[in-house]
Amino acid sequence: QKEVEQDPGPLSVPEGAIVSLNCTYSNSAFQYFMWYRQYSRKGPELLMYTYSSGNKEDGRFTAQVDKSSKYISLFIRDSQPSDSATYLCAITESLSNQAGTALIFGKGTTLSVSS
């Protein structure tokens, strides 16, 4: 079982809809949880991060973590066509030889917002 599971979608919604993107993870030792956004033919870019259970808001975006259920979510309010992209959840894991941490990515969910 991959350590981070994410439904790849695709997910299609009309403009203005509330979008919910979700991931589950298996290792309770993971501490930091991130969401990256990837536009077509571009590299991923960090959208939000959180390290504790609860919610974190940034404009129309809310990241939510439930460590008891090992469940992370990204909510997008008032979705816009410009939000059309692939959203990847990511968690940190320790590199070998105590060299720091690396990211484990979910497969990504492709979102399309139609006007």
Next chain:
Amino acid sequence: NAGVTQTPKFRVLKTGQSMTLLCAQDMNHEYMYWYRQDPGMGLRLIHYSVGEGTTAKGEVPDGYNVSRLKKQNFLLGLESAAPSQTSVYFCASSYPQGAPNQPQHFGDGTRLSIL
């Protein structure tokens, strides 16, 4: 304001050919990474480097070699390309991943096709 630059952007190879992908970053980051992204598989770490002159294996290192002779450059080599290495390759860099507010910065990828 270049960030992470990957060269080339596209390449088609024949089975058995060799090539080198170049990644250059101008942010003075210590850590650099090579990922591959395949449909349905997400981003998987191939190799990484925690500083000039160091390299280490990631999740899927077989068939690849890397070198970090200069801090700003990270090279990914395919000695004998195989069709299974057809993928989009992403390079990323970061400060030591001690905290998630030091995100990985990604290039825009190299699309490699092995015939």
